Amino acid sequence: MEDDDCPELVPIEPQPDSDEKQIPVTIITGYLGAGKTTLLNYILTEQHNKRIAVILNEFGEGSALEKSLAVSQAGELYEEWLELRNGCLCCSVKDNGLKAIENLMEKKGKFDYILLETTGLADPGAVASMFWVDAELGSDIYLDGIVTVIDAKYGLQQLAEEKADGLVNEAARQIAVADLTIINKTDLVSVEELSHVRDTVRSINGLVKIVETQRSRVDLAEVLDLHSFDSKNGVNLAEKLQLDQPARPHLDKSILTVTFNVTGDVSEDALNVFIQDLLWEKLMCNKEGRPMTVIRLKGIVALAGKANQVMLQGVHELYELNETPQMWDGNPRLNRLVFIGRNLDKDILMEKFISSVMTNAQT
């Protein structure tokens, strides 16, 4: 009998609790050879309380098989996943991993965490965006955070690589979108070199948390359950948007973090226009006339007429505004905006924001 012959006869099973929970996805990215697989293996062997599914996002011929063998050394934790894809992990992840996650979700209840490793040359922002685009997937899973592994020895060299046609260097892009960066292979560099790498990472992304490791051995609490995109946890929002240090110039001078605070109420409609002009239309240029490109956008905004704080999240061209449970603490209401990208000019962004978005700006 064909599947679609008997819809009425299918009993409605009560769903177990675990099916109703949204599953967190952590994207693990990093340049070629930085230590992503080492990190995955470490997590798989180290963790004890979570059932983790790993998706490897590979494009190159042959490398996926090699990688799946490497990861599967972690043992039984991995077997469930191999089972899911006809025993062949590498088949499922030639694309951006979406299909693999969809298939995985058919086995809901067997996993409570997904790690998605991108290829070394992938743009993690594009991978992250798919969680917003795919509404169906969005109800099953949520993006917990983006973790970027950096090679302490070769990271600076990779960041300095010039791209043709003015494209953004992948290594810099991977740092720009990260919620956590792991500077790995610290055994291979001096204290001074390490500090240079750290400063460079910080200068690209003024918000990102930085940990340093050997063999990607990191406290798992630093990597998993970051809730980086979660608007429910309003209390930590302001804290998360604090810049660690002021941005400094670095090798690829075009990518940096810009942040500003403005007190007052924001018009929601005008804010949408502002963001769309910036992210979609690329209408805003810096003083040299180069269009500003935002790779990551975050903020807390006070929408006129709303008592609660609203969280702004953007990755590439996608963004969302979500009301948080956190009430504004009386007046004044302090909007905080963070932009990470290239050709960004703080004065121009801030001036435009105040003149077009604020209903009653007090700077």
Ligand SMILES: Nc1nc2c(ncn2[C@@H]2O[C@H](COP(=O)(O)OP(=O)(O)OP(=O)(O)O)[C@@H](O)[C@H]2O)c(=O)[nH]1
């Ligand atoms: N010295 C040293 N070597 C390391 C460290 N971490 C990983 N390695 C080695 O670096 C090499 C690359 O590590 P992988 O984990 O395969 O890196 P990857 O990012 O998954 O690599 P690609 O998949 O090629 O992008 C391996 O030979 C690791 O054993 C470290 O902390 N110190």
